Amino acid sequence: MTSTDISRVTDQLAKTKVDEQYELSFKGKGLKLNAAADAKEIVTEIEKCKLMTALRMEGNTLGVDAAEAIAKALEKHPEFQRAHWSDMFTGRLKTEIPKALEFLGAAIMKAGSGLVELDLSDNAFGPNGVVGLVALLKSPSCYTLQELRLNNNGLGIGGGKMLAECLTECHQNSVKAGKPLKLRVFVSGRNRLENPGATALAGVFKALGSLEEVAMPQNGIYAEGITALAEAFAENKNLRVMNLSDNTFTQKGAKNMANVLPKLQNLEVINFGDCLVRTGGAIALSNALKEGHQKLKELNLSGNEISKHGASVTVENMNNKPNLKKLDLNCNMLGEEGIQEVREAMKKINKLEILASLSDDEGSEDENEEEEENEEEADEEDVGQDVAEGEEVNDPELQVKGKAISPNKQTTAKEFLDFPSASKLLQLGSGRAQALREQLGADVNDLEKAVQAFMKISSVVTVDDTKTKEAACDCADQIIEEAVKCNQENDAVLLANTILVHIGVLKGEEKTYKPPSNITGPLLVLEHIVRQPYFPKFSREMLQAFCSKPHPLLDSASQARHKLLQTLYAF
Structure with a gap:
C-alpha cells in the first residue's frame, strides 16, 4: 500500500462518526432536590460532561427550582438523546410537576437536542402533567423520538387525548420538515385511557405506521377502543410486541383484532391476558395466527374464561410455530379433563415444556352447544348488563348472552x-x-372491626389478579366508608393508627394480634381507599409518614408500598 493509499484511508477514518453513548446516572440515590442549591452536585456533573447522551434521574424527587437549575445545565448539551426520568416526582404537588417539566423541556429545545427516548413512567402527574410536555412533544426535538414511555401516570381520558394531539402535530410538522417521526416503542399502561383515550391514540398510531412495540395494559379499554387500536396496528407492519393485557376485549373486540393479525407477520409477543376474550375470541385469535407468524415467541391468553374446547383449538393452531417459547392458558375454565387434554395435545406437538402452569385453572362449567353458541355471540354490551327474567345482573363473571348463570360454587x-x-x-x-x-x-x-374486615378482604389480593382486586376494593371501600361516617366525632388519628397496627407497622395494645406475613394485598387495596373523598386528610398524612420509613413488612411488599406512597404523595 502506497503512502497515498494510507493517507486516503486515514482521511476516511477521520471523517467516520462513531456513535457512542455517554450516560450520566443518579438513579436510585433518593435525592430530595427542592432548591437550586440541592441540585448543585447534578448540575456540576452535567457541566463537566463534554458529551452526555443520556441522563438517569429515576428514584429521586425533583422540585421546580431544582429542575430549573438542572435545565440550565442541559442547555449546553445538543447531543442529549435519552431522558430516563421515571419515578422522579414522588411527593411533589400536581402544580409543581408541569412547571418542572416545562423547564426541562425548554432546555432540550434550546439546546437543539434530538430526543430518542423519553421515559416519564411512574410519575403520578395526571392530565396536568401532560400540559408541561406539550411544547416539547410538538417541537423539532421530538421529530427523532423513537421510544416514549408513559406508564402509570394517571393520564385518564383527558391526558390521553392531549397526548394524542401533541403527537399528531409533531408527526405532521416532522413530515413537512422532511424528517418524519418514526416512533418505535409506545408504553402507556395503567393510565385509565378507556375507549376515548385509546381511540385518540389509535389515530396517531395509524398515521405513524412505524411502531414495533406497544404496551397499553390495564387501561379500561373495551371493544370499541380495541377495534380502533386493531385497525391502527394493521398499518404498523413491523409490530413485534403487542401487550393489551387486563383490558376488556369481549369476543367482539377479540374477533376484530383477529381480523388484522394476518397483516402483522412480524409479531413475536402477544399478551392478551385477562381480556375476557372468552372461548369464541380465543378461537378467532388462534385461527388468525394459524398460518404464518413464524416469528411468534409468546402468546398469553390467560384469565379469559376460555373452555377446554377453545384451549384445544388454540394448542392445535400453535403446531407450526418453530420459535414459540411460551403459551399461557392459565386461569381459564378448562377443568381437570381439559387440563389433561391440553397437556396431551402440547406433548403431541413436542411443545409441552413451553406450556405455562395451569395451576390456577378456574374449573370447567357444564357446557352444551347452546351455551357455546350464545357465548360466541357475546359482545361488549353484555359486560355488566345480563338480564334474567327482567333482573339486571352486573357481574361480568356470571355472563352468557341473554341470560345469567350461576358461578360454579x-x-x-x-x-x-x-x-x-x-x-x-x-x-x-x-x-x-x-x-x-x-x-x-x-x-x-366499629373502626376496629371494620379494619379487621378490611384485612380479611384485602388479604386475598395479589399483584396480578385484577378481578379479585377490583372486587376487594369495592367491598373494603364500602365498609371503611361506613365506619368513617359512624366515627366522625373521633379524630383521624384513630383510623390511621388502627390500619397501621393491623398491617404490622405499629404495635397494638392487643399483644396476641399477629400481623400477616405478607401485606401486599392490604397495601394494594389501601391505595384505592386513600384516594376516596371520605378518607380523612390527616389519616393520609399519618400513613405517608409511617409507610415511608424502613420496615421489614413494608420492604417485603416494595411494589405495593411504592404505589401506595405515590398516591399518598399526590394528595
Missing part, C-alpha cells in the same frame, strides 16, 4: 370471612359488598 359472606380466599370472594357475585356489610351488622360501625 355457591358461598356465603360468613364462609368467606371465616376462611377468606379469592375464589370465595368472586363467588359472592355482584352483591358481595352488601352481603359482607349485612354479615358484619353493627360491627361495621
Whole structure:
C-alpha cells in the first residue's frame, strides 16, 4: 500500500462518526432536590460532561427550582438523546410537576437536542402533567423520538387525548420538515385511557405506521377502543410486541383484532391476558395466527374464561410455530379433563415444556352447544348488563348472552370471612359488598372491626389478579366508608393508627394480634381507599409518614408500598 493509499484511508477514518453513548446516572440515590442549591452536585456533573447522551434521574424527587437549575445545565448539551426520568416526582404537588417539566423541556429545545427516548413512567402527574410536555412533544426535538414511555401516570381520558394531539402535530410538522417521526416503542399502561383515550391514540398510531412495540395494559379499554387500536396496528407492519393485557376485549373486540393479525407477520409477543376474550375470541385469535407468524415467541391468553374446547383449538393452531417459547392458558375454565387434554395435545406437538402452569385453572362449567353458541355471540354490551327474567345482573363473571348463570360454587359472606380466599370472594357475585356489610351488622360501625374486615378482604389480593382486586376494593371501600361516617366525632388519628397496627407497622395494645406475613394485598387495596373523598386528610398524612420509613413488612411488599406512597404523595 502506497503512502497515498494510507493517507486516503486515514482521511476516511477521520471523517467516520462513531456513535457512542455517554450516560450520566443518579438513579436510585433518593435525592430530595427542592432548591437550586440541592441540585448543585447534578448540575456540576452535567457541566463537566463534554458529551452526555443520556441522563438517569429515576428514584429521586425533583422540585421546580431544582429542575430549573438542572435545565440550565442541559442547555449546553445538543447531543442529549435519552431522558430516563421515571419515578422522579414522588411527593411533589400536581402544580409543581408541569412547571418542572416545562423547564426541562425548554432546555432540550434550546439546546437543539434530538430526543430518542423519553421515559416519564411512574410519575403520578395526571392530565396536568401532560400540559408541561406539550411544547416539547410538538417541537423539532421530538421529530427523532423513537421510544416514549408513559406508564402509570394517571393520564385518564383527558391526558390521553392531549397526548394524542401533541403527537399528531409533531408527526405532521416532522413530515413537512422532511424528517418524519418514526416512533418505535409506545408504553402507556395503567393510565385509565378507556375507549376515548385509546381511540385518540389509535389515530396517531395509524398515521405513524412505524411502531414495533406497544404496551397499553390495564387501561379500561373495551371493544370499541380495541377495534380502533386493531385497525391502527394493521398499518404498523413491523409490530413485534403487542401487550393489551387486563383490558376488556369481549369476543367482539377479540374477533376484530383477529381480523388484522394476518397483516402483522412480524409479531413475536402477544399478551392478551385477562381480556375476557372468552372461548369464541380465543378461537378467532388462534385461527388468525394459524398460518404464518413464524416469528411468534409468546402468546398469553390467560384469565379469559376460555373452555377446554377453545384451549384445544388454540394448542392445535400453535403446531407450526418453530420459535414459540411460551403459551399461557392459565386461569381459564378448562377443568381437570381439559387440563389433561391440553397437556396431551402440547406433548403431541413436542411443545409441552413451553406450556405455562395451569395451576390456577378456574374449573370447567357444564357446557352444551347452546351455551357455546350464545357465548360466541357475546359482545361488549353484555359486560355488566345480563338480564334474567327482567333482573339486571352486573357481574361480568356470571355472563352468557341473554341470560345469567350461576358461578360454579355457591358461598356465603360468613364462609368467606371465616376462611377468606379469592375464589370465595368472586363467588359472592355482584352483591358481595352488601352481603359482607349485612354479615358484619353493627360491627361495621366499629373502626376496629371494620379494619379487621378490611384485612380479611384485602388479604386475598395479589399483584396480578385484577378481578379479585377490583372486587376487594369495592367491598373494603364500602365498609371503611361506613365506619368513617359512624366515627366522625373521633379524630383521624384513630383510623390511621388502627390500619397501621393491623398491617404490622405499629404495635397494638392487643399483644396476641399477629400481623400477616405478607401485606401486599392490604397495601394494594389501601391505595384505592386513600384516594376516596371520605378518607380523612390527616389519616393520609399519618400513613405517608409511617409507610415511608424502613420496615421489614413494608420492604417485603416494595411494589405495593411504592404505589401506595405515590398516591399518598399526590394528595
